[in-house]
Amino acid sequence: MSNLEGKVAVITGGSSGIGLATAKRFVNEGAYVFITGRRQSELDNAKAEIGKNVTTVQGDVTNLADLDQLYATVKAEKGVVDIVVANAGFIEHAQIFDLSEAHYDKTMDINVKGVVFTVQKALPLMTRGGSIVVVSSIINVKGVPAHGTYAAAKAGVRALVRVWTQELKDRRIRVNTLSPGATETPIIRGQFDSDEASDAAKTMFASITPLGRLGLPEELAAAAYFLASDESSYITGIDLPVDGGLAQV
Numbered sequence: 617m618s619n620l621e622g623k624v625a626v627i628t629g630g631s632s633g634i635g636l637a638t639a640k641r642f643v644n645e646g647a648y649v650f651i652t653g654r655r656q657s658e659l660d661n662a663k664a665e666i667g668k669n670v671t672t673v674q675g676d677v678t679n680l681a682d683l684d685q686l687y688a689t690v691k692a693e694k695g696v697v698d699i700v701v702a703n704a705g706f707i708e709h710a711q712i713f714d715l716s717e718a719h720y721d722k723t724m725d726i727n728v729k730g731v732v733f734t735v736q737k738a739l740p741l742m743t744r745g746g747s748i749v750v751v752s753s754i755i756n757v758k759g760v761p762a763h764g765t766y767a768a769a770k771a772g773v774r775a776l777v778r779v780w781t782q783e784l785k786d787r788r789i790r791v792n793t794l795s796p797g798a799t800e801t802p803i804i805r806g807q808f809d810s811d812e813a814s815d816a817a818k819t820m821f822a823s824i825t826p827l828g829r830l831g832l833p834e835e836l837a838a839a840a841y842f843l844a845s846d847e848s849s850y851i852t853g854i855d856l857p858v859d860g861g862l863a864q865v
């Protein structure tokens with residue numbers, strides 16, 4: 617069985633980029649998806665794009681009451697969760713010389729705390745096994761200036777996945793990380809002050825990537841589908857890089 621017919625998926629940050637592409641792919645494969653994000657307008661647009669079998673739940677992954685609301689909605693509508701894609705993420709550039717406490721807290725809160733409690737609070741509803749996909753980054757094995765806190769957060773969730781693989785195996789829940797390389801989503805523009813600077817960064821990333829270009833959200837969604845579905849039934853605990861070779865050579 618390779619599709620997601622009858623499966624219920626929760627995708628945080630499902631209103632944009634990789635999360636939105638993953639939601640579309642899962643629905644095309646037969647799943648029902650719950651997508652989250654802070655901006656209701658983006659959720660509304662995403663819902664229209666996905667078209668069917670989707671519920672939007674506005675909320676911040678760093679706010680535990682919002683996560684409770686998310687899973688209360690899932691419980692009321694479907695009663696069960698089969699797949700969690702802990703995808704919501706945040707990056708801003710800061711070097712060790714002058715990074716602020718606010719930068720540190722925000723980066724860790726969204727990328728680590730958000731993942732931890734997204735997963736923990738899903739578990740009571742994961743009553744028939746399932747698959748958890750944590751979106752990390754190839755930065756979890758790279759040293760890129762100004763990416764220190766983000767890299768620590770993304771390496772942190774990769775470490776958590778190793779532990780959760782053991783802790784959840786008896787419940788027949790597989791846990792894996794998916795690590796994008798540079799991927800064409802709004803998160804890149806958000807790191808720069810101008811379109812020119814963002815475009816220059818994309819050109820630079822393409823030049824150091826063996827496949828010579830950035831990844832597309834749909835290419836990450838294909839890997840998320842693989843990890844979420846029975847196609848990967850004998851895979852747990854891994855970190856799957858989808859990066860055009862960027863961190864592999």
Ligand code: NAP
Nearest residue numbers: 629631632633634653654655676677704705753799801803
């Ligand atoms: P994106 O297009 O900017 O999407 C990010 C999504 O996360 C949006 O839906 C955003 O919605 C949501 N989000 C952000 N903070 C949130 C919060 N506190 N609570 C709830 N939702 C939140 O970025 P993307 O590239 O698809 O990123 C997806 C994941 O891939 C992230 O974990 C990112 O770190 C990782 N990644 C991306 C790249 C890349 O090059 N694109 C590379 C490596 C790893 P709201 O803003 O409305 O909340």
